[in-house]
Amino acid sequence: MYTVLEKGGVCSPKGFKAAGICAGIKVSGNPDMALLKSEKAARCFAVFTTNKVKAAPVLYDKAVLEHAHFASAVIVNSGNANACTGPEGYADSERTAVLTEEVLGLTPKSVLVCSTGVIGHPLPMDKIEAGIPRLAEALHDDASEEFGRAILTTDLALKSIAVEIQTEKGPVRIGGACKGSGMIHPKMATMLAFITTDVGMPIDFFAEFRANISDSFNAITVDGDTSTNDTCIMLANGMSGINYSDMTLSEQGEFRAALELVMKHLAKCIVRDGEGATKLIELKIEKAESHEEALKMARFIGTSNLAKCAMFGEDPNWGRILSSAGSSECQMVAEHTDLYFGDVQVLAGGRPVDCDREKLHAVVRQKEYTVRLVLNIGNASASAFTCDLSYDYVKINAEYTT
Amino acid sequence: MYTVLEKGGVCSPKGFKAAGICAGIKVSGNPDMALLKSEKAARCFAVFTTNKVKAAPVLYDKAVLEHAHFASAVIVNSGNANACTGPEGYADSERTAVLTEEVLGLTPKSVLVCSTGVIGHPLPMDKIEAGIPRLAEALHDDASEEFGRAILTTDLALKSIAVEIQTEKGPVRIGGACKGSGMIHPKMATMLAFITTDVGMPIDFFAEFRANISDSFNAITVDGDTSTNDTCIMLANGMSGINYSDMTLSEQGEFRAALELVMKHLAKCIVRDGEGATKLIELKIEKAESHEEALKMARFIGTSNLAKCAMFGEDPNWGRILSSAGSSECQMVAEHTDLYFGDVQVLAGGRPVDCDREKLHAVVRQKEYTVRLVLNIGNASASAFTCDLSYDYVKINAEYTT
Numbered sequence: 001m002y003t004v005l006e007k008g009g010v011c012s013p014k015g016f017k018a019a020g021i022c023a024g025i026k027v028s029g030n031p032d033m034a035l036l037k038s039e040k041a042a043r044c045f046a047v048f049t050t051n052k053v054k055a056a057p058v059l060y061d062k063a064v065l066e067h068a069h070f071a072s073a074v075i076v077n078s079g080n081a082n083a084c085t086g087p088e089g090y091a092d093s094e095r096t097a098v099l100t101e102e103v104l105g106l107t108p109k110s111v112l113v114c115s116t117g118v119i120g121h122p123l124p125m126d127k128i129e130a131g132i133p134r135l136a137e138a139l140h141d142d143a144s145e146e147f148g149r150a151i152l153t154t155d156l157a158l159k160s161i162a163v164e165i166q167t168e169k170g171p172v173r174i175g176g177a178c179k180g181s182g183m184i185h186p187k188m189a190t191m192l193a194f195i196t197t198d199v200g201m202p203i204d205f206f207a208e209f210r211a212n213i214s215d216s217f218n219a220i221t222v223d224g225d226t227s228t229n230d231t232c233i234m235l236a237n238g239m240s241g242i243n244y245s246d247m248t249l250s251e252q253g254e255f256r257a258a259l260e261l262v263m264k265h266l267a268k269c270i271v272r273d274g275e276g277a278t279k280l281i282e283l284k285i286e287k288a289e290s291h292e293e294a295l296k297m298a299r300f301i302g303t304s305n306l307a308k309c310a311m312f313g314e315d316p317n318w319g320r321i322l323s324s325a326g327s328s329e330c331q332m333v334a335e336h337t338d339l340y341f342g343d344v345q346v347l348a349g350g351r352p353v354d355c356d357r358e359k360l361h362a363v364v365r366q367k368e369y370t371v372r373l374v375l376n377i378g379n380a381s382a383s384a385f386t387c388d389l390s391y392d393y394v395k396i397n398a399e400y401t402t
Numbered sequence: 403m404y405t406v407l408e409k410g411g412v413c414s415p416k417g418f419k420a421a422g423i424c425a426g427i428k429v430s431g432n433p434d435m436a437l438l439k440s441e442k443a444a445r446c447f448a449v450f451t452t453n454k455v456k457a458a459p460v461l462y463d464k465a466v467l468e469h470a471h472f473a474s475a476v477i478v479n480s481g482n483a484n485a486c487t488g489p490e491g492y493a494d495s496e497r498t499a500v501l502t503e504e505v506l507g508l509t510p511k512s513v514l515v516c517s518t519g520v521i522g523h524p525l526p527m528d529k530i531e532a533g534i535p536r537l538a539e540a541l542h543d544d545a546s547e548e549f550g551r552a553i554l555t556t557d558l559a560l561k562s563i564a565v566e567i568q569t570e571k572g573p574v575r576i577g578g579a580c581k582g583s584g585m586i587h588p589k590m591a592t593m594l595a596f597i598t599t600d601v602g603m604p605i606d607f608f609a610e611f612r613a614n615i616s617d618s619f620n621a622i623t624v625d626g627d628t629s630t631n632d633t634c635i636m637l638a639n640g641m642s643g644i645n646y647s648d649m650t651l652s653e654q655g656e657f658r659a660a661l662e663l664v665m666k667h668l669a670k671c672i673v674r675d676g677e678g679a680t681k682l683i684e685l686k687i688e689k690a691e692s693h694e695e696a697l698k699m700a701r702f703i704g705t706s707n708l709a710k711c712a713m714f715g716e717d718p719n720w721g722r723i724l725s726s727a728g729s730s731e732c733q734m735v736a737e738h739t740d741l742y743f744g745d746v747q748v749l750a751g752g753r754p755v756d757c758d759r760e761k762l763h764a765v766v767r768q769k770e771y772t773v774r775l776v777l778n779i780g781n782a783s784a785s786a787f788t789c790d791l792s793y794d795y796v797k798i799n800a801e802y803t804t
Contacts, residue, residue, distance in 0.1 A: 053728030053736040053752070084724060084736070086753045119721030120754045228725050305707065305795070313800030319521030322486060323630050326455030334455040334486070350455070351488045352522045390800075391793050393707070398715030398792075 001166050002258040005173070008162020009144020013173040013198035015039035015239035019138035020150030023131035025079035025117070025124055031150035033128070035100070035135040036194060037073040041110060042235035043201045044071040045209045049230035055083035056123075057113040058229060060093040064109050069203055072110040074194060074233055075100045075135070076151050077128060078179070079117040081190075083228040092123040099129060103136045114192050114231050116153055116179060148177040151192055154396065155179050159269040163258045167251045172199045172240045174255075176262045178217075180270030190227035193217060193266055199255065200238030202245050208256065209234055216263035217270075219295065219384045271385045272368075276392030279311055282370040282383050285325075289378040293330045297373075298384035300328035308389035314364045318346045325373055338374040342366075403568050404660040407575070410564020411546020415575040415600035417441035417641035421540035422552030425533035427481035427519070427526055433552035435530070437502070437537040438596060439475040443512060444639035445603045446473040447611045451632035457485035459515040460631060462495040466511050471605055474512040476596060476635055477502045477537070478553050479530060480581070481519040483592075485630040494525040501531060505538045516594050516633050518555055518581060550579040553594055556798065557581050561671040565660045569653045574601045574642045576657075578664045580619075582672030592629035595619060595668055601657065602640030604647050610658065611636055618665035619672075621697065621786045673787045674770075678794030681713055684772040684785050687727075691780040695732045699775075700786035702730035710791035716766045720748045727775055740776040744768070 011018050016038055023033040046065055048058045064071075075096060082089045097111040104111070115123065138146075148160040162175035178193035217232055244252060272280045283301050288294035301307055304324040310317035318339050325332055339347035342363035344355050363369050413420050418440055425435040448467055450460045466473075477498060484491050499513040506513075517525065540548075550562040564577035580595035619634055646654060674682045685703050690696035703709055706726040712719035720741050727734055741749035744765035746757050765771050 051725060051728040052734050053724055084721065084749070084752055084754065086737075086751075119725065228728065305791075309796050309798075309800045312796065315800070319486065322455055323453060323521065326453040326630065332454050335488075347486070349488075350486055352486065389707075389796060391796050394711050394714065394791060394793050394796055396711075398711045398717070 002163045002254055005162040005164055007144070008175055009160035010036055010147055010175045010177045010194055010196045011141050011144040012162030012175040013196045013237070013240070015198060015237045016175070016196050017139040017141045018143040018147035019135045019140070020143065020146035021131060021134050021138055023077070023127045025077055025127050031146070032077055032079045033131040033135055034076040034147045034150035035073060035139060036147055036196070037104065037139055038235055038237040040237050040239060041070045041072045042237035043203065044069055044112070045206050045234040046112070047210060047213050047232045049227060051228050053084065053228050055081050055115060055229040056085055056089035056093040057082055057115045058231060059090060060097065061112045061231070064112060068109060070110070071112050071235060072106050073100060073104060074112045074114060075132070076114040076192065077123070078151055078153050080115060080121055080123050081117045081119045081229050082115040082123045083119040085120065085122055088122060092125055095125065096128055096132070099132050103133050112233060114229070116151070116190055116192055116229050119228065144175065144177065151177065151179045153179060153190070154275060155273050157269070157273050159266055159273070161262055161265050163262060165251070165254050165258050167242060167247055169242050169246070170240065172242050172255070173197065174258055174262050176266050178266040178270060180273060191217060191230050191270060193232040195232070195234040195262060197234070197236045198238065198240035199236055200243035201236035205244060212260055212263050214295070215382070216260070216267040219267065219299065219382070268385055271387045274387035275396045276390040276394070277387030278390055279388045280368045281311055281386050281388070283386060284370055284372045284381065284383045286372060286374045286381040287376045287378055288380045288382070289331045291380045291382050294380050294382035295384065297325055297328045297330040298382055300330070301325055302384040302386035305389055308386065311364070312388035312390045314361070316341050316346060316360050316364045318352070321371060321373065322347065331377060332375050333377060336376040338376065340372040340374070342369050404565045404656055407564040407566055409546070410577055411562035412438055412549055412577045412579045412596055412598045413543050413546040414564030414577040415598045415642070417600060417639050418577070418598045419541040419543045420545040420549035421537045421542070422545065422548035423533060423536050423540055425479070425529045427479055427529050433548070434479055434481045435533040435537055436478040436549045436552035437475060437541060438549060438598070438637070439506065439541055440637055440639040442639050442641060443472045443474045444637035445605065446471055446514070447608050447636040448514070449612060449615050449634045451629060453630050455486065455630045457483050457517060457631040458487055458491035458495040459484055459517045460633060461492060462499065463514045463633070466514065470511060472512070473514050473637060474508050475502060475506060476514045476516060476637070477534070478516040478594065479525070480553055480555050482517060482523055482525050483519045483521045483631050484517040484525045485521040487522065487524055490524060494527055497527065498530055498534070501534050505535050514635060516631070518553070518592055518594055518631050521630065546577065546579065553579065553581045555581060555592070556677060557675055559671070559675050561668055561675070563664055563667050565664060567653070567656050567660050569644060569649055571644050571648070572642065574644050574657070575599065576660055576664050578668050580668040580672060582675060593619060593632050593672060595634040597634070597636040597661070597664065599636070599638045600640065600642035601638055602645035603638035607646060614662055614665050616697070617784070618662070618669040621669065621701065621784070670787055673789045676789040677798045678792040678796070679789030680792055681790045682770040683713055683788050683790070685788060686772055686774045686783065686785045688774060688776045688783040689778045689780055690782045690784070691733045693782045693784050696782050696784035697786065699727055699730045699732040700784055702732070703727055704786040704788035707791055710788065713766070714790035714792045716763070718743050718748060718762050718766045720754070723773060723775065724749065733779060734777050735779060738778040740778065742774040742776070744771050
């Protein structure tokens with residue numbers, strides 16, 4: 001059994017402290033540096049962007065984690081991505097980590113670095129260097145929100161959650177925070193996500209973690225772009241005194257379900273807060289040949305501007321959904337396909353059915369609803385989450401200054 | 403040597419007549435039925451949508467062309483796509499062809515059918531049937547514009563062109579018309595294109611025709627969607643008395659260049675008239691590993707909403723171009739990459755260069771310009787053509803009614 005904690009976040013599990021400050025990197029004056037620290041070195045799982053253009057902090061973290069699978073802290077800045085900044089950019093990421101290690105009294109290669117913001121500008125190291133000791137001083141164990149706010153860029157809302165799982169040996173917790181907004185697509189986006197837990201995790205749990213990413217952060221799409229900085233890091237410090245491998249099978253199941261909830265919740269928060277988004281749509285592909293094909297098709301439809309404009313216009317435009325599915329290069333047979341908006345069936349065997357238009361319009365006027373495309377060619381299913389495409393998306397992205 | 407003819411179109415080559423009328427299919431009352439007829443049965447090359455959901459007229463034409471590679475006429479309606487209409491839809495396409503054959507006194511299976519417009523509504527056969535004899539009566543040899551206008555949907559502009567090539571044996575001509583607007587993407591879109599020529603063409607020219615499509619109609623992208631109805635048909639009636647195979651090698655080269663010009667011109671007209679488009683951008687990938695990779699990357703960048711919003715905002719946002727290239731799954735090495743907006747270099751070896759900001763902004767304020775991404779890892783290059791993403795794109799597609 002697990003419960004969602006009120007106002008929970010990365011500091012909810014035992015032994016995690018955090019901080020968020022205004023270091024002056026953002027011209028807006030909003031918080032732009034954050035620190036997350038575990039009392040004990042934590043098992044670290046991390047997944048990074050698949051973009052061939054990788055930002056300096058991604059390259060640095062990958063190099064650090066190649067040798068060890070532990071980390072004690074993560075330092076984050078928003079407002080500057082430190083991407084396309086050459087060897088100097090890499091040196092800046094490294095220097096940020098080393099300074100943090102010195103200030104916190106940690107061993108070398110125990111701090112990871114994340115950056116998000118504009119591309120192609122050198123990291124303002126004077127501000128970063130001044131910020132690190134201030135962050136260290138500000139560290140405290142009730143700072144989930146401060147941390148969660150300092151990692152945001154064009155996000156409008158804090159994205160934070162924590163859950164508690166009851167086990168025979170006592171309670172354990174999972175916390176999380178992320179930032180998203182524009183440039184959100186499957187294979188990660190300008191998305192930074194941080195998961196904490198006080199359970200001791202075995203290294204082979206990484207496969208499970210990766211699978212969860214594919215159904216959560218990689219199943220969301222705002223606009224089909226993948227950024228240079230995407231990162232999802234999980235720290236497991238074992239400070240609850242309880243190890244995953246010592247849990248009963250059913251407790252392990254509970255833990256995995258809770259972790260999935262945390263990751264899907266954060267992923268959906270990102271879509272809901274997509275640039276200009278007014279709606280969150282779950283695109284569910286059912287009775288497909290394989291989970292992989294279903295997920296690919298769901299994600300493909302999730303990037304269709306035509307479908308997304310129709311969602312914004314509250315138009316149950318099944319033709320755009322079906323046409324997009326057909327161009328996804330996934331297996332389907334038009335004549336076998338059924339389609340539902342919420343509970344209202346609009347297509348049967350590839351042809352429109354005479355449905356209740358009033359009921360149908362009521363579905364698409366909702367803030368959140370599900371579109372189910374039933375292929376009837378297999379037994380697999382998968383979902384992707386997308387938002388609509390609105391005037392404000394264009395406005396935000398046309399007016400954003402390089 | 404070839405020259406572009408003033409006000410040329412599908413009727414410019416010898417032996418082609420056309421017509422366009424208002425049959426009452428569109429509620430707007432705009433022209434919505436068109437007919438193109440060759441005096442003699444013409445060699446026919448055709449390429450259709452790759453969408454797994456194919457409209458009835460596409461299925462019908464494919465069936466007809468499986469047995470013969472000749473056609474005498476093409477009948478087109480706009481305002482209704484006859485897609486997702488089941489066996490009745492197929493019967494409607496077939497009946498449209500048969501009626502046209504009867505009215506024109508043609509042999510069976512000599513008329514092709516194209517439809518474009520809303521999906522999922524039965525074709526209004528009463529209007530189609532009443533339209534066919536009126537179209538037959540209206541046929542004349544100066545009807546390029548009437549034909550070109552009647553095939554349009556949300557297009558704002560007529561898309562028509564013709565060229566004349568001088569050969570030793572006399573002049574020959576190529577004409578063309580198309581419709582495009584929304585839902586335009588590589589692998590064809592709600593795009594209907596018609597090419598005519600009075601040269602006699604050998605059947606093995608089809609490979610050349612297909613290759614031309616890949617660098618013209620398949621190299622354009624408005625929004626990444628591929629429709630159920632995309633069709634490009636070329637009719638070659640040989641009525642100039644000159645056969646391609648009898649031309650000199652250099653005349654054949656001229657003919658191919660002229661055909662490429664016609665197809666690229668029509669393709670660019672589609673992008674320029676993309677829904678809400680204010681700009682036409684050529685995305686040129688240079689020094690790539692292969693033409694295929696270069697085209698794939700160019701097309702991928704052409705669908706990036708972030709890049710397209712930046713174009714609309716007249717922001718030379720090289721970060722979005724580079725990041726999109728990096729997520730295209732094509733070979734590239736960020737540290738080797740150069741980027742130019744027009745003549746202004748903004749990136750050298752993956753890093754920003756100190757360029758003339760005034761000159762740079764002058765480039766992106768133009769209605770049409772080229773973005774060149776030089777990968778420096780090979781010798782191949784390719785271009786894709788895209789338009790910007792504007793408020794009006796969202797408006798048109800959010801307000802469009804199913």
